[in-house]
Amino acid sequence: MARLQEYNKEEVLKAATEVYWAKGYHGTSMQDLVEATGLNRSSIYNSFDSKLNLYLQTLKFYQKESGSLFQKALLKANNPLEAVQFIFEIFLPIIANEGLNKGCYVMSCKTELGKQEGKIQDWLLNNQENSINIFRDLVLEGQKLGNINTKQSADSYAYYLFSAFQGFRMTGILINDKLVLKEIIKNTIEVIK
Amino acid sequence: MARLQEYNKEEVLKAATEVYWAKGYHGTSMQDLVEATGLNRSSIYNSFDSKLNLYLQTLKFYQKESGSLFQKALLKANNPLEAVQFIFEIFLPIIANEGLNKGCYVMSCKTELGKQEGKIQDWLLNNQENSINIFRDLVLEGQKLGNINTKQSADSYAYYLFSAFQGFRMTGILINDKLVLKEIIKNTIEVIK
C-alpha cells in the first residue's frame, strides 16, 4: 500500500535517549537528534510528532530497559533483603564507569520537567508508583520470611528505600568511588535488617 | 568618578535565582532574566558577563541563603542527633508548600550541568564537601556524646546522610505528604541512633 519505514524504531529511541540523557531535554536540539538518530527531520516529526513527544517515548523506552535491569537483580537474589541490596548494587558498575556516567535519566527528567510538563509528570508518577510497589512487595515478603524486620510497615520502608535509591543515584553523579557507594548501600540496608 | 549602579545586586541575584530555579538553566532565556530582574540586557552583561556566570553567581548566593537555613537547624537542636533530624525537617514546610515547591536548586543544577560545565562542577563539588563536612562533624560529636552509635565511622555515616538528604529532596518534588516524608526521615535517622 505504501512506502515502508527505513529505520528501526527501537534503535532510533535508543539513540534519542542517549542524547537527551547526556544533554537534558532543553539542552538537546532537534539538530542533535537528527544527527544522533540518522533520521531526517521530517521522519522524526512524521513518527514522533514533536520534540516533547519523542522525549516521552524515550522515557517509556527507558522504563522497559531499566525494568529488565531490576528483574535481573530480583532473579539473582536468594531472598528479598538480598534483592533490595542487588537493586542498588546493580548500578555500581554503571556509576563507576568514569567519564561515561551520565547520572540517572529519571532524576534528570524529574528536576528538569517534573513540575512543568503534565504528561511527563504523569509518567514520573507512574514510574514512582512502580518503584515503590517493587520495594513494598520485597519488604512485605521479607517481613513474612523474617528476613526484614517488622519495626515499621512495608509501606514506610518502601518509601524510605525509594527515597534512598534516588539519593544513591544523585550521589553517584559526582562520587564514583565504589567503596564509598557500597558503604552507603550497607548503611541504607541496615535499617530494614 | 562615574555613574552609580541603580540596582541592588542581591535583589537581582534573588530574582535571577527564582527564574533559574523554576525553569532550569537551559529553560531560562535572557529575556526571562531581563523581565524578572527588571535590568536592561546591557546591565546584566555589564555586571555578570554571561548567562552562565550569572547562574554561577546565583549558586553562590543560594549557598549563603541555604547555609543560614542549616545554621538555624543547628542552633535549634539540643544535641547532634537532633541537629541531623532538624536539617531534614527544616525542608518539610518548603516541600509541602504545594504548587510553589520548585524542588532543590542544587539537585537541578547537578542533573542539568554537573557533568558538563567545569566551573559549575567545581562549585557542586565544593558544596558537596561542605555538606558532608557538616554531617561528619555532627556524627563525630554525636558519637563522642554517645548520642549516635559507633557501629560505623563518622565518615561512613556522613556519606550516608548526604546521600539520604539528596534522596529526600528528590522525593519531595513529587511527594508532598508530610506524614510520608516524616516517616522517611525517621527511618533514615534510625541507622545512626
Add this chain to the structure above:
DNA sequence: TCACATTTGGAACGAACATTCCAAAATAAA
C-alpha cells in the same frame, strides 16, 4: 503496470536565542 498511501530529503519558516554595540545619561573628581 498502475494507482495510492506513506516516507523521505532538503529547503524554508518565523520566532527566539545569547550576545554585542553605541550613543545618551549620569555622577564624582579635578
Add this chain to the structure above:
DNA sequence: TTTATTTTGGAATGTTCGTTCCAAATGTGA
C-alpha cells in the same frame, strides 16, 4: 564647569531554535 568613567537603554547582531512544507522516492495491493 569641565573631564573622565561608568551605567543605561534599546536597537541590532548573526545564529540556532522547533516546526512546516512539498516534491521526489518508494513499495504495496489492485
